[in-house]
Amino acid sequence: MRHTLCAICDTDRWDRPLHAEALGDGAFTSERFSARRTPDRVHYRMVRCANCGLIRSDPVLEEAELARLYAQSHLTYAQEAEFAGETYARYLREVLPLAPAQGRLLEIGCGSGFFLERALDLGFTEVCGVEPSRDAVEAASPRVRDSIRLDGFRDGLFPEGHFSMVCGFQVFDHLVNPNATLQTCRRILRPGGLVFLIHHDAGAWTHRLLGERSPIIDVEHIYLYDRRTMARILVKNGFDVLRVFAVRNRYPIYYWSGMAPLPSGIKRGLVPRLRNSALGRLAVAWNAGNLGIVGCFNPEKI
Numbered sequence: 001m002r003h004t005l006c007a008i009c010d011t012d013r014w015d016r017p018l019h020a021e022a023l024g025d026g027a028f029t030s031e032r033f034s035a036r037r038t039p040d041r042v043h044y045r046m047v048r049c050a051n052c053g054l055i056r057s058d059p060v061l062e063e064a065e066l067a068r069l070y071a072q073s074h075l076t077y078a079q080e081a082e083f084a085g086e087t088y089a090r091y092l093r094e095v096l097p098l099a100p101a102q103g104r105l106l107e108i109g110c111g112s113g114f115f116l117e118r119a120l121d122l123g124f125t126e127v128c129g130v131e132p133s134r135d136a137v138e139a140a141s142p143r144v145r146d147s148i149r150l151d152g153f154r155d156g157l158f159p160e161g162h163f164s165m166v167c168g169f170q171v172f173d174h175l176v177n178p179n180a181t182l183q184t185c186r187r188i189l190r191p192g193g194l195v196f197l198i199h200h201d202a203g204a205w206t207h208r209l210l211g212e213r214s215p216i217i218d219v220e221h222i223y224l225y226d227r228r229t230m231a232r233i234l235v236k237n238g239f240d241v242l243r244v245f246a247v248r249n250r251y252p253i254y255y256w257s258g259m260a261p262l263p264s265g266i267k268r269g270l271v272p273r274l275r276n277s278a279l280g281r282l283a284v285a286w287n288a289g290n291l292g293i294v295g296c297f298n299p300e301k302i
């Protein structure tokens, strides 16, 4: 296990305990590190930085071990992907006027590439994805399969100034080195290019109300951001924050029930039954506690 520091303050000086470790035996399986799985209250010890408010897991598994778990993780969300893609595309349409051009778009952690197809539909001339899970990449449609690199996102994969937009959906709070990732984004973006991220908002009332029972208190999350800490880490890495907003997700009722703070035993019985019923497949939209943020690469900032 590896000790972590606040990604904004670069120190553990102001740490306050938030939740005791709840890992148990066999916490680290590729099933548990699969995207959009049903949360099961397994998590690291969590602390909050009293200086900036950023929440983080500490200590966490070594980075190489985490990379191995994500590489072996499975694609378990084929049906939900359609709904997620619809939501992300809706917000992409709103963000487009802020981009310097509809040139090349990169998605970090693109899974089966369901969003990349939407980006092509919206007029991007070229799309690229990076995804560590072989299972997910193999499920990609022929239209985008060759545009996806089977790898973890890192320096050296793409030329400098190559993209007009870099996206990440439910990815950023999984990153061990968010500052390094944002610096890599800077290098591969053209000046004025955008980062566009959507993920959990630790400051949303749903998560504050549920506390440790919130689905975001989960072993997959290294850092948990709210609107303010998310804006701070973008500014720290030389981005101008153009927009921060609450995200309204639309998913079938069976998916929402999997995320609900119910005992695992009840969910194991309930979710498959809802999945097979007309009521359970009904799609419902609400603000479940996600944020979106758009940052613009300002080359004059270090």
Ligand SMILES: [Zn+2]
Binding pocket: 006, 007, 008, 009, 010, 049, 050, 051, 052, 053, 054
């Ligand atoms: Zn801090």
